[in-house]
Amino acid sequence: MSLRIAYVTNNPNKARESVFILREMNIEVEVVQAKILEIQSDDISEVARFRAKEAYRQLRRPVIVEDAGLFIDALNGFPGPYSSYVFKTIGINGVLRLMKGVRRRSATFKSVVAFHDGKKVRTFIGYVKGRISLEPRGYSWGFDPIFEPEGLKGLTYAQLPLEVKNKVSHRRKALEKLARYLIEKGKHLKT
């Protein structure tokens, strides 16, 4: 009998979305809170990969971790890998201020999911292109109120019902790739 895969995060919003998405794909994970060492890098894949190794070292069971960031083209990718720090400090209003009067509003939300099976780490990348809105709309966490994903009539992530966001999000795309991998390998099965 082996344990369920641990989904390691301290962010309850991320946990809620990920559990929901994975469950739709018949993958049950256990959310585990743990303080995991995180490296500084402009490359979120590197950050996620390192964190998966650290999490595995600490928990000694298969783990999933995720790193995500909002990359704004006109700001050279800012806030990117440091999105959560930027959210905590200057917040949505700070980002809108930086974008005031800026015409080129394209941005990409990226998610990198890293899975460590005890032997090695694999990463799965999902991204969604969109635009930074002119003002916040809707109520949700992080930068969701100012990100308008392409093809959704200019609604922000925060204006979409969670079920809809969870069908189209960067997180969904990364987790879908992970799910396909797990199902193919039979790694999601408790034995």
Added chain:
Amino acid sequence: MSLRIAYVTNNPNKARESVFILREMNIEVEVVQAKILEIQSDDISEVARFRAKEAYRQLRRPVIVEDAGLFIDALNGFPGPYSSYVFKTIGINGVLRLMKGVRRRSATFKSVVAFHDGKKVRTFIGYVKGRISLEPRGYSWGFDPIFEPEGLKGLTYAQLPLEVKNKVSHRRKALEKLARYLIEKGKHLKT
């Protein structure tokens, strides 16, 4: 015969200032460029401490590393530990934009110097209080053109001759503490 202490950095501006300051205190270091793993933390002391351990592990000789950041009160400490990333992306103009119309312009430049002697790490903290200027003045690296240290007639770091900046800077204050420690312990001597 032991080696000189290695001052590990990839930032030539930092190297120039630090070598200058330490030399004034009769401490000779060798600047070593190396890619050192860096952690994410809101606490730059923790970042510096970790990096000193990594640098020692890699080089196997006494090492000095430094982490510094500009903490702006009205922005909840932003850009803080991620100052160099913020400089690379939104730059000085981005920070000024965030501070446009903001009256409370107080900020602190902090430096944490970490020294690993092969047994343990010690950290030395220096800080300088000041203000964010209304516009960039002077030519220099990083956020120097918009930081006015207290008691220097409203000149920015960038407007001061390097010898003057090096007498009053956050970096100077941290390195002075390190120098006193090294001299007291006789650790700066090549034997």
